[in-house]
Amino acid sequence: xxxxxxxxxxxxxxxxxxxxxxxxxxxxxxxxxxxxxxxxxxxxxxxxxxxxxxxxxxxxxxxxxxxxxxxxxxxxxxxxxxxxxxxxxxxxxxxxxxxxxxxxxxxxxxxxxxxxxxx
Numbered sequence: 001x002x003x004x005x006x007x008x009x010x011x012x013x014x015x016x017x018x019x020x021x022x023x024x025x026x027x028x029x030x031x032x033x034x035x036x037x038x039x040x041x042x043x044x045x046x047x048x049x050x051x052x053x054x055x056x057x058x059x060x061x062x063x064x065x066x067x068x069x070x071x072x073x074x075x076x077x078x079x080x081x082x083x084x085x086x087x088x089x090x091x092x093x094x095x096x097x098x099x100x101x102x103x104x105x106x107x108x109x110x111x112x113x114x115x116x117x118x119x
Contacts, residue, residue: 003061010054011046018046 019042026033050058 003057003064007054007057007061010057011050014050014053015042015046018042018049 019039022042022045023033023035023038026038
């Protein structure tokens, strides 16, 4: 969060500084400034400038985001592995339960046929 806040504030500061410089230069040349146009020019210039000037904070932010993403992916994989292991264990238990002989098989009787013979 800190890296994001630092980078965002630096980016905003660079934009405001660029906007002030563009507006000041416009005022010196033309006597009055078109704020919308100076805003657009400053936006473009600060975007280009931030690519070069703010590469360090941007790289730190990218590393931080990548680290968090890697941890989240690892947690998700671990949780998925645990769920898969639990499902496999449940399947093994179900298979083991179905392979055990039932009481009717042990008595020699089967399903409804055994019930008819005793009646």
